[in-house]
Amino acid sequence: MIVGERKSVTEILEMTKGYDRIFVAGCGTCVTVCLAGGEKEVSVLSSLLKINGKKQGHEVKVVEGTIERQCEREWVGEMKDKVRDAEAVLSMACGIGVQLVAEMYPEKPVLPALNTTLMGFPTQHAIWLENCRACGDCILHLTGGICPVTRCAKQLMNGPCGGSQNGKCEVDSQTDCAWALIYYKLKAMDRLDWMSKIQPPKRWDIAGHSGPRKTVKEEEVVP
Amino acid sequence: MSRTAMVIGGGIAGMQAAINIANQGVRVTVVERSPSIGGNMPRLDKTFPTMDCSMCILAPRMLEVARHPMVTIMTNSEVRRVSGQAGSFTVDVLQKARMVRDTCTACGDCTKACPVAAPNEFDLGLSTRKAIYQPFPQAVPQAYVIDKDLCLNKGHLIACERCSEACNAKSVDFSMRDETVRLEVGAIVVATGATTFDPTALEEFGYRRFPNVVTTLELERLINAAGPTRGRLVRMSDMEEPKRVAFINCVGSRDHKSGQEYCSRICCMYGMKDALLVKEHDPSTEVTIFYIDIRAPGKGYEEFYRRIRFEDKVAEFIRGRPAEIAENEDGSLTITYEDTNEGGIKAKTFDMVVLNVALVPSNDTGELAKILGLETDKWGFLKAPRVSGGPLDSSGGGLYLAGMVAGPMDITDSTYRGIGAAARAAGETEGDRSFPEPPIYPTLSTDEIRTGIFICHCGKNIASVVDIKELLEYSKELPGVVYVEENMFSCSEEGQRSMVKSITEKGLTRVVVAACTPRTHEATFQEALREAGLNPFLLDMANIRNQCSWVHPDGPAALSKAKDLVMMSAARAANLSALDVTTVGVVPRAVVIGGGIAGLSAAREFVSNGFETHLIERKPYVGGNVAKFSSVYPQETSGGELISEITCELSESDKFHLHASTAIDNVGGYVGNFTLTATSNEFVSDRCNLCGECVKVCPVKVADEFEEGMFSRRAVYRKDTYPPRYYIDAEACTKCGECVKVCKPGAIDLSSKDIELESGAIVVATGFEAGDKEQLRRWGHRKSKAVLTTAELERLLSGTGPTRGKLDSFVADPKNIAVLLCADMRWGRNGYCSRFCCASGLKSARELKQRYPAANVYVLYESMRTTWTQELLYEEVQGLGVRFVAYSFEDMPKITTGDKPRLVVKDPLMRSTLDLTLDLLVLSVGGIPSHGSEELMRALRISSSPEGFIQEAHVKLAPVDATNSGIFIAGAAQFPRDVGDSVAQGCAAAARGMAIISREFIEVGGVVARVLSERCAGCMTCLRTCPYDAIFIDREGLAEVNMAKCRGCGICTAECPAKAIVLRSYEDDQIIPMVDALIGGATNGG
Amino acid sequence: MAAEAVAAVKKGTEADASFQPRIVAFCCNFCAYAAADLAGSMRLNYPPNARVIRLPCSGKIEILYLLRAIEDGADGVMVMGCLDGDCHFLNGNYRAKKRVAAAKKLLEEVGIEPERVEMYNLSSAMASKFAEMIADMTEKVRRLGPSPLGTGVAK
Known part of the structure; x- marks a missing residue:
């Protein structure tokens, strides 16, 4: 899933300065699950905005609302009343949600309350590890289900760099060496021979380095 | 009947x-x-x-x-x-006669009026109490009592009735008489x-002569926050805080002079605990403990000892028994003692001396x-x-x-x-x-808020401080309030009758009782609501006594706070909702996992109480470690005899079902309704006629686990335990089928079977493995025939064992024999004390000395932990002429194995080094967690403690409850212990299990968590943070609460990112309005 | 400690003695609330400024409750739970401690003194500790002065 974390309150207060009617919009999917932008976080942030307003000596009207997903037009459409009544929307969704809300309500300032940090899964409660960079050309079937694009600091495609020590990365000794993990997984699968298969140079042009990409499922698109 | x-x-x-x-x-x-x-x-x-x-x-x-x-x-x-x-x-x-009826509200007015004071036995005479008193504030029953010996009102000679005059609840009753009830x-x-030993007779310690010599129990009171000094530790001579405190262990214990030769078992531990309390009280205090041996035999005890002595260095430990205490002019005390570690007579001065006294009947x-x-x-x-x-x-x-x-x-x-x-x-x-009978919970429609407020005077306890009239007037005006009432005692029968009447007549739908604490009285008032046909969860209490009139003697301040408390209660009450309590059925059957002495004891209790019981044992026979023992200390019965006494009882009952050679695969369900699946490799049926033809044809030879691997056996074999037939070791069996061919009664079938069992309660009694082989390698175990563990020796000494009790092939005409205690425990990877091995080592030493009187027998020990009457065994073995050598973990004995092991060890007492060639070295071994217990714990969803044994729910008060409700622990699976303790714990686990399966149903619901499924994102947060494994994900991928497991802590609700889970009666709209109401009203409610 | 704090209140050092702070005290049922009960039984006197809200476990406390109290204008908020390692629900008090720390950080960022929210740990036998803690918080809040969000008027 997409993981995010709340920006510092100071930063949020800076961007909401001057707005007295704010709609704090939560998103009920990824950012709820990663404990960053669900209903609970919306209520905490709203309370903080009100406290700040009161402290400045003027009342800030804060409206709370959390929808299923801020990345779908139909759901975002449901927020229209609350958006209309507000001077600004403070979105607690990921960057995707913020952009869709901004696009659908062209006249409204839509402010991001979160930093979208990574795509990954929790290794334990409240700790998430990045697993995917959406490079557009998956090779997980060859690397035992461990992504060298994401999990190798040097994004090496053909084995470890040589700096790997005791299974840890030389860039950060707390991080597992992706290629060590790949080695052990392939060994467990009895497929160590795959290690010696040479990967051709990666196409970084489809990895998002040349403008926004588009995914189309042709048979679903009708005129 | x-x-x-x-x-x-x-x-x-x-x-x-x-x-x-x-x-x-x-x-x-x-x-x-x-x-x-x-x-x-x-x-x-x-x-x-x-x-x-x-x-x-x-x-x-x-x-x-x-x-x-x-x-x-x-x-x-x-x-x-x-x-x-x-x-x-x-x-x-x-x-x-108590002279106080149970209508007493424990207000304490009588005590103030009573003119007689006497030493308070609860504080061991360190404070005083009156003739009418409550033993301590949390006493049960709460009612006060008159000490007839002290009371002036004897036969009305002096008509002192001050207490009864002061009592508003009219509870003092001098007409009560002693009564014999049949x-x-x-x-x-x-x-x-038991009680603590009075050390007065031991004059050398000066107890009662010197005010600054106290017993441990007195220290407990002195350091207790609710004690006579409000938790300020002082010495009695000048009420100054002592800077140097000494603890003396074994006062009246291990002591022939005072008549208690036994070890009182707990004083080393409570002494160290008190040392820590003294240190926490004032970290600059110097604390010294005088000891003979530190006996820390229990779960977490050895770790506690290490913390006190070595890691946190809470106290200095001096090995030696003080000879005398003398008092100095300034009240300080000088202890003269012999330092048995360093040698020599020494003296040291302290401000206070605490005697760790023995326990006596x-x-x-x-x-x-x-x-x-x-x-x-x-x-x-x-x-x-x-x-x-x-x-x-x-x-x-x-x-x-x-x-x-x-x-x-x-x-x-x-x-x-x-x-x-x-x-x-x-x-x-x-x-x-x-x-x-299960209580009925009325679920009256409660949409309309009609709150009634009942304000209790508590006699004068509230009314004398808080202006009740004004509080009533104030309460009337609160939102939702339609009725207010005052009672002299709301909890009295009269008060409750009136409450029931008012609820019914005024059609109240919410009730606030402004009185004392819900911790003692919520149940009482809930009962009143129920009687009036109102759901009992529609009650809130404002504690205007304990939190108000009793602590704020200033009337206006108390009134203002009482108003706030009532207002907050009314705000919460308005949003309370009726809760359901429902029932789930219980499977009236028990499963016991593990057939050692603890498991068998548990099974016996279940069966003798009439419950169908299934015993699942991984091995083909029951009896565990105990079945192998040649004798069970202190009795001279053999382990096998003990096991057969229980299995005889069990096998007579048709309620008992043994599943031997059976391994658990999976456990599902919850308390009252578990489902277990297992694989049974019980290949031989009870048609076996013990002819033994199968053994003759079996081609497989493997190490015999029953003989500790010292001898070998076939894949088909039998042992002198239960069941009385041959069985097949499925792991070793090659399924060649030779045995099937020769078996005349056709008792053998070499196929595995799947078993599925439903049960209401599970007892885990998977025991321990004797000896940590990894650690024992250090002593040349298995390298030399002359190095044996106590477990191996038990087999060799057993009359029914592989050598019929003869040691000849292992040792002949020995000159030197050594028994090493703590051979695998308290060092290396096993940091804990295994509790039973000192006694088993001494038992071996005794047996060997008796068999070979001419041999020199040495016992090497780090700390001699022969608790309770094991101390007599210690004395007996000393009397036999066995030599005891204390070693230290810093300087462990050295063993070189050759043909005969060579032992080099420092003897600190003799200031010399022993260098011996041994004919036999016996390693006294402890217990490590059973092989496979980790997987079992995972399957049962119960936790393990740091040593790898099963974690109990509470070390003191729930030692047989596992961390998953409905699962109980018996015997050494929880921690190594001796045979008697294992039997007791087996019985205890069965008792806990029977508390569940005796009932047709268990009640669930009330204040538990509930998922609002339309909001749930299925994020697993609640499931991961629930301390009781009470949440699961249902088929729709949403969280659901198992009400039978939920204990109502609310942790999940505070963690849920979608506000999709609530704790009934503590929902946001039942808490936030209290805050809003208190601090000037909801300004912009969200 | 309690005596000192009370004495300081009386003397009015560094604080306006006439200011009566309003404090919300969230108490766990098993330790803190029980200690409050015992303080009553022992007739200990302590400042009348705190109002207790009973929770089953301090682990039930939510950051929002703490912020909400401040938002409403409370001068101080206390969370009182069992001693470390003694939680009746295993680890609720550790969770509470973390949440209180998080709330303090958030409040600091909006310019509210983080000292207005505090976590306290005590056992059910620590009645005098309970009284001391209330006195301690009352005095601490008195020194901080009225909440910038409050009405400034004591009830």
Whole structure:
């Protein structure tokens, strides 16, 4: 899933300065699950905005609302009343949600309350590890289900760099060496021979380095 | 006929016995001599090794006893006469007049009026109390009591009635008379405890002569926040805080002079605990402990000892027994002692000396023993002569022992002996089990908010400080309030009658009682609501007594706070909703996993109480480690005999089902409704006629685990235990089929079977492995034939063992024999003390010295932990001429293995080094967690403790409950322990299990968590943060609460990112309005 | 400690003695609330400024409750739970401690003194500790002065 974390309150207060009617919009999917932008976080942030307003000596009207997903037009459409009544929307969704809300309500300032940090899964409660960079050309079937694009600091495609020590990365000794993990997984699968298969140079042009990409499922698109 | 039992003694062991008898559907009467139950625990400040506050863990348990509908408490009462036998005793109980009726509200007005003061026994005379008093604030029952010896109002010679005049509740009643009550009971648990030894007679310590010499129990009171000095530790001579404090261990213990040759078992630990308390009180205090051996034999105890002595260096430890204490002019005390580690007579001066005194039988134990016709030992503790009854069966039928009445023991041991005695006692009673009817919870429509506020005067307790008139006026105006009422005592019968009437007549839908604390009175008022046809969860209480009138003597301030508290309560009450309590059925069947002594004991209790019981054992036979023992200390029975005594009983019952050679695959379900799947490799049926033809043709040869791997056996084999037939080791078997061909009765079928069992409760009794082979390599174990473990020696010494008890092929005409204690424990990867190995090592030393009187037998020990009467074995072995050499872990003995092991060890006492060629080295081994217990714990979803044994729910008060409800632990699976303790814990685990499966259903609901599924994102947060594994994900991928497991802490609700889970009665709109109402109203409610 | 704090209140050092702070105290049922009860039984005197809200476990406390109290204008908020390692629900008090720390950080960022929210740990036997803690918090809040969000008027 997409993981995010709340920006510092100071930063949020800076961007909401001057707005007295704010709609704090939560998103009920990824950012709820990663404990960053669900209903609970919306209520905490709203309370903080009100406290700040009161402290400045003027009342800030804060409206709370959390929808299923801020990345779908139909759901975002449901927020229209609350958006209309507000001077600004403070979105607690990921960057995707913020952009869709901004696009659908062209006249409204839509402010991001979160930093979208990574795509990954929790290794334990409240700790998430990045697993995917959406490079557009998956090779997980060859690397035992461990992504060298994401999990190798040097994004090496053909084995470890040589700096790997005791299974840890030389860039950060707390991080597992992706290629060590790949080695052990392939060994467990009895497929160590795959290690010696040479990967051709990666196409970084489809990895998002040349403008926004588009995914189309042709048979679903009708005129 | 209804089942009834009696518990004599209301201390922790008696309370645990009573609750667990009652929970099995047996009515029980607790007879307590003093005015309150609780025993010694209320006096303690903290409990070792977790430093839990003693009262915190005890008080809820005391209330549980008091509120239990199946328990009757008789305080101020003594058993005077007993006749009859097991199953039908007639008991005369003398109930001494309390002179205060149970309408007493414990307000304390009487005490203020009473003119007589006397030393307070609760504080061991360190404070005073009046003639009318409450033993301690949390006393159960709460009612005050008149000390007739002190009271001036004797036969109206002087008509002092100050207390009854002061009592607004009119509860003082001088006309009450002593009464003898006759009770018919089926079984009796004796739990009258022990008391501390009075060290006055040991003149060298100067107790009572020197004010600054105190006992440990006195120190507990001095350091307790609710004690006579409000927790300020002072010495008595000048009320100054002591800077140097000494603790002296073994005062009156291990001491022929004062008559207690035994070790009192718990004093090393409580001494260290008190040392820590003193240090925490003031870190600059120098603390010294004088000891002979530090005995820390229990779960987490060794770790506690290491922390106190080595890691946190709480105290300096001096090995030596002080000879004398002398008082100096400034009140300080000089101790003269012999330092047995460093040698020489030394002296050291302290501001305060604490005597860690022995434990001796309670006064009148002897008299009670006579009344009950029970045998006592030479010190006056009650005897438990039957091995298979463990320490629970007294010398008389139908009479069971719990706690320190049978000898000194800690709270943990007292607890599981109390619970274990409950199983034994319940089995002795006859007739139907009865349970209170499930309460009915009216679910009246409650949309309309019509709040009634009831304000209690509590006599003068509230009314004398808080202006009730004004509070009433104020309350009337609160939102939703349609009715207000004042009562002299809302909790009195009259008060409650009036409350019921008002609720009905005024059509109230919410109730606020502004009175005392919900912790003691919520249940009372909930009952009133129920009676009035209102759901009991529509009540809130404002604590305007404990939090207001009692602590803020200033009227206006108290009134203002009382107004706020009532306003907040009304705000919460308005949003309360009616809660359901429903029931789920229970499978009336037990599963016991593990067939060692603990598992068999548990099974026996289940079966003798009439429950279908399935025993699952991984090995092809039962008996565990005990079946291998040549003898069971201190009795001379063999382990095999002990096991067969129990299996004989079990095999006679058609309720008992053994699944040997069976491994658990999966466990599902929850308390009352578990489902287990297992694979059975029980290839031989009971058609086996023991002809033995199968063994002759079996081509497989493997190490014989029953003989500790010293000999080999076939894949088909049998041992001198139960079941009495041949069996096949499925792992070793090659399925060649030769045995099937020769088996005439056709008893062999080499196919595995799947088993599925449903059960209401599970007992885990998977025991321990004897000896950590990895650690033992250090001593040349398995490299030399002359190095044997105590477990191996047991087999070789056994008359039915592989050598028929002969050692000839291992040792001949020995000159030097050494027994090494702590061979695999307390160092390396096993940081804990295994509790039983000192005694088993000494038993080996005794046996070897007796067999080879000419040989030099040495016992090498780091710390001699022969607790309780094991101390007599220690003395006996010393008397045989066995030499004892104390080694240290810093300088461990060195063993070089050649043909004969060579031992080099420093002997600090003799200031020399021993260098011996050994003919035999015996390694006294401890217990490590059973192989495979980790997987089992995972399958059962129970936690493990740091050593790898099973984690109990609470070290002191729930030592047989695992961390998943409905699963119980017996024996060494929880921690290594001796045979008697394992039997007791097996019985205890069964008692806990029977509390569940005796019932047709269990009640669930009330204040539990609930998922609002339309909001749930299925994020797993609640599931991951629930401490009780009470949340699961349903088929739709959403969280759901298992109400039978939820304990209502609310942690999940505070964690849920989608606000999709709520704790009933503590939902956001039941908490936030209290805040909003208090701080100037909701300004912009979200 | 309690005596000192009370004495300081009386003398009015560094603080306006006439200011009566309004404090919300969230108490766990098993330890903190029980300690409050015992303080009553022992007739200990302590400042009348705190109002207790009973929770089953301090682990039930939510950051929002703490912020909400401040938002409403409370001068101080206390969370009182069992001693470390002694939680009746295993680890609720550790969770509470973390949440209180998080709330303090958030409040600091909006310019509210983080000292207005505090976590306290005590056992059910620590009645005098309870009284001391209330006195301590009352005095601490008195020194901080009225909440910038409050009405400034004591009830």
